[in-house]
Structures are given as structure tokens and as C-alpha cells.
């Protein structure tokens with residue numbers, strides 16, 4: 483089956499590669515076109531624009547950085563809308579429900595089908611086909627895409643109408659971003675109060691709050707090593723969008739708001755392209771010590 487793939491960043495490259503390895507024919511496009519060449523060795527074809535990819539493929543998947551990128555690829559010149567009539571479009575980027583709805587309405591108006599399908603799981607789960615897919619929108623397109631989702635992920639959820647996938651993903655990442663800040667504070671507090679933070683990792687791992695994120699990120703955070711799996715600028719985007727969802731629903735979110743401030747501070751320190759665990763550095767900054 484020929485599928486399209488738009489966006490070959492950290493996630494998109496791993497996901498498109500997985501599809502190719504499992505026998506899908508994939509035509510890829512990336513804004514920086516040179517990144518497409520890395521996938522040719524795995525059998526990918528290259529499309530010169532989103533429009534040419536959509537024209538060639540039964541359905542096209544996108545994995546783009548943020549709402550503005552997701553909108554641009556659909557609505558700009560040579561974009562997805564040009565050839566969407568009779569085709570499917572699956573946006574797996576993390577965006578807000580409004581962005582997803584705008585894309586959905588435009589695609590439907592042109593005779594296409596739309597599914598949002600953001601994922602939980604980072605670079606390694608993407609490489610290992612262990613993502614969690616949070617889909618919503620056109621159910622027939624979901625059913626058609628399930629063989630691809632089964633390669634990309636370990637579990638897929640169909641959550642109903644467009645917007646529900648985006649909201650679920652934002653809630654999950656709001657919790658994750660808040661936890662990362664509590665964890666960073668804890669590591670810093672352990673160190674400053676004379677404890678061995680490596681021992682704290684062992685203690686945490688043996689108790690009720692043991693989790694994959696602390697286990698994976700803790701050791702590298704203690705080495706001040708933040709090679710990007712999930713870029714901090716994207717985590718801050720997710721906090722911002724989750725807080726907006728909280729505003730819309732009058733949900734007080736003081737913990738998420740504080741976490742967002744820390745991610746913003748990290749961005750202002752030039753850490754946006756590092757892993758989101760680099761927020762740890764903000765807790766070591768001078769105004770966190772007395």
C-alpha cells in the first residue's frame with residue numbers, strides 16, 4: 483500500500499522508517515527536502531511538495547512540529563488541500579483541538595477524509611513501534627490506517643469526534659511536563675541537601691511512584707546530558723496548549739502553570755532544542771539558590 487509521510491523530524495523519520503521496514507511503500511516529504519534522502523536507502527520515494535505526495539497516495543500521514551506547521555502544510559501553496567479529494571489525511575502532530583478542527587473542516591469541504599492521531603511515546607518508542615495512538619475523526623479512515631498504526635504503536639485508541647485525540651494528548655503531556663518539573667526539583671533538593679541523587683533514583687524506583695520517565699531520564703539528567711528525544715520547545719508548546727484548554731474549561735491548573743513557567747525559562751536560557759529534561763537546568767540557575 484502506498485502511503486505518504488510529511489515531516490521527517492525526530493518522530494517522523496523513525497515512524498516512516500518503521501513503515502518502510504514493514505513493507506509499506508512510502509512517499510516522503512520534508513520542508514528541508516535534503517532530510518528525505520536518508521530514507522531512500524530504506525526504499526522511500528520522495529515527493530516534491532505535500533500536494534504531490536497526497537496526489538500519489540491513498541492516505542498521507544503528517545508529523546509536524548506545532549499548530550502553525552500543521553496549518554501551513556495543509557493550507558499553503560502546493561499544500562495537502564490541492565489533491566485531497568477522495569484521499570485520506572492523518573495528522574499525528576501534537577496540536578490543539580481548534581487547529582485539528584480547522585484542518586478537518588477544510589479537508590472535508592474538498593472531499594477528503596480526516597483523522598487526528600497524536601501519539602504518546604518518544605523517540606525510542608517511535609523507533610521500536612511502541613507508540614500509543616490517540617485517534618479521532620473519520621472512523622473508516624481509522625480502520626483503513628490500523629495496519630499502519632499497528633506497526634507504529636503498541637495500542638491504538640479511537641476517541642470519537644475530531645478534537646478528542648488532541649485533547650487527550652495535551653492532558654497526558656500536561657501531566658508529563660508537571661512530573662518532569664517535580665522530578666527536577668527533587669533531584670536538585672536531594673543534591674543541595676547533601677544526599678546522593680543517584681540513591682534518590684533507586685529509592686524512587688522501588689516505590690509507588692516508580693515510572694518509565696524517571697527511570698529513563700534520571701541517569702542522563704544527573705550527567706547534565708540532554709540529547710533531544712522530545713525537544714523542550716515542543717513540551718512547552720504542549721503546556722501552553724494544555725493551559726489554554728484549561729482556560730476554556732475553567733479548570734484551575736496551578737501546577738501546570740508553574741511547570742510552563744519553568745519550560746519558558748529554559749527556552750529563554752537557549753535550551754529549547756535540547757531534551758525536555760533540560761528543564762532541570764532551570765532549578766540549578768542562580769535565582770533558585772540562596
Ligand SMILES: NC(=O)C1=CN([C@@H]2O[C@H](COP(=O)(O)OP(=O)(O)OC[C@H]3O[C@@H](n4cnc5c(N)ncnc54)[C@H](OP(=O)(O)O)[C@@H]3O)[C@@H](O)[C@H]2O)C=CC1
Nearest residue numbers: 489490491492493513514546547551576604605711712716
Ligand atoms: N519527540 C517526541 O518525543 C515526541 C513528539 N511528539 C510531537 O510530534 C511532533 C513532531 O515532533 P518531533 O519529530 O520531535 O519534532 P522535530 O522538531 O524533530 O521535527 C519537526 C518537523 O516539523 C517540520 N516543520 C516545522 N515547521 C514547519 C513548517 N512551517 N512547515 C513544514 N514543516 C515544518 C520540520 O521540518 P524541518 O526538518 O524542515 O525543520 C520537521 O520535519 C510535535 O508535534 C511533537 O510535539 C509527540 C510525541 C513524542
Ligand SMILES: O=CC(=O)O
Nearest residue numbers: 601602603604712
Ligand atoms: O510527546 C511526547 C511524549 O513523550 O509522548
